[in-house]
Amino acid sequence: MTASTHDSRYSWTRLALTLTIAMVANAGMWAIIVIMPAVQAEFGVSRADASLPYTLTMIGFATGNFIVGRAVDRWGVTPVLVVCALGIAGGYGLAMAAGSIWALSLAQLIVGFGTSVGFGPLIADISHWFMKRRGIAVAIAASGNYLSGAIWPLILAGVLAEDGWRATYAVLAAATVLVVVPLAFALRRQVPDSAHQMAEAASSANARSAGLSPTALACLLGVAGVGCCVAMSMPQVHIVSYCVDLGYGPAVGAEMLSLMLVGGVGSRLISGLLADKLGGVRTLLLGSIAQAIALALYLPSDALISLYVVSLVFGLSQGGIVPSYAIIVREYMPAREAGARVGFVLMATIMGMALGGWMSGWIYDVTGSYQMAFWNGIVWNGANIAIMLWLLSRSRARGVMQPA
Missing domain, CATH: 1.20.1250.20 (MFS general substrate transporter like domains)
Incomplete structure (x- = not known):
């Protein structure tokens, strides 16, 4: 069965x-x-x-x-x-x-x-x-x-x-x-119940390796989700305004946003394949590191071609991050709680997008440019990377972590 x-x-x-x-x-x-x-x-x-x-x-x-x-x-x-x-x-x-x-x-x-x-x-x-x-x-x-x-x-x-x-x-x-x-x-x-039991046996083994309760792990992933999505929101929410400030106009910014979304679809598919080989934590860690690098590339980029290229790179780096949280939940938490646990963590990521969109605008109002807003995103992204490194090291210390 x-x-x-x-x-x-x-x-x-x-x-x-x-x-x-x-x-x-x-x-x-x-x-x-x-x-x-x-x-x-x-x-x-x-x-x-x-x-x-x-x-x-x-x-x-x-x-x-x-x-x-x-x-x-x-x-x-x-x-x-x-x-x-x-x-x-x-x-x-x-x-x-x-x-x-x-x-x-x-x-x-x-x-x-x-x-x-x-x-x-x-x-x-x-x-x-x-x-x-x-x-x-x-x-x-x-x-x-x-x-x-x-x-x-x-x-x-x-x-x-x-x-x-x-x-x-x-x-x-x-x-x-x-x-x-x-x-x-x-x-x-x-x-079937037999399939649930098989999935829960795998998730229980991973949970024991991390030494965290489902609630504690969900809260930790929620914090990590806020961190990565505050960073993610900076280009996604403000790329059109950024292009207007640089004199390229809103149409160019809209094209860059579309490029991000297309790259995001590709990123999600690639990350899904990686997660089947590496597991959710490692895949999320790689995506978060790539996103931080892409954010850093925005700092010296104000030429039109370079912004198109960096926007595509950003899309290819960040698209797989949010689905990776769902994979981690399924790898570490009971199958019968999947809807609530996945929903809670994804709710945190969406709240992170909302917070980051507002925060980047506020930083722009205070400083008069988006440079510090990009740095703010990189710092929040660093918090996400630190949490994933801690979870990975903790799991390795307690037992070998395998994809569920």
Whole structure:
């Protein structure tokens, strides 16, 4: 039974369905970015006020990763997917009826919360169906978020230009219900108890080698996640503004951001393959070191070509970091708690992105440039590296650590 469960033909079919669901469910966190200029013009608000819906989206997305993850542990992925899909569609509907920026922001909170089902909870679910290839499976599932950000803005651009942002949200609401709900029922099969027992035996051995309880390890990974994502947010959130300051304009910055996302997808796939060979901790450590180097390369780079190159290098370095946390959770923690544990750690990484985006802007306001903001990211990245080195050395001291 176990041999036919992990890494089986059904496992790969389930992964393909998971990726499709993720690409649709995650559209909510990117759509608000696409419609932001139209929203600002319609409501006649400042750029800061126009950003509030995005902020509320990310707050909902962060908390949803933990709460929805716990729901998946308790009720399974199918009913949770159905409820979240209907919630996302309802959030889009409320947004379409919004008459103010505050009403739109509250609607986006609902959209963000529902959208979270397409990230941490789906990653946790697919991790149960793989052992030898868990790393690449998690990486592919996590790529749905970036692919959603790369594909949906292109799909929605024409609708937005011709019919406005409310029509855009109507398309998204229909797509969410028509795609996510039917595919959710295709994921009804449950992992057999024997497969759970095999996975938990491997995770228990790794947990004993680290000498940490699941709660202590989750908190440690949460701190590490904040550190790496404060660093990660500096280029991702501020590259457009940085290009404007250098005189290259926002279009160039948007191209660099797209380059980061494309590189991020490649990075996630490469990191997934590495994780299957090296384990999650070593893979995350390598990614974090690479990210620190990429951040350092931004410091002397202000020429156009060099910024394009460094942005691609940054994308290739950082994309695999966040999925590596999910792999570490599955390698060290009980399988039946995967949704909640993965959700908690990914919630911390999203909070790190939010904190880092604000912090980099504040440093810019104080210093008048982004140089110290890049250094700030490098320091926070160093904290993440230190935690991973400590965890790796502790595991080696207590026992040989193997990929689960």
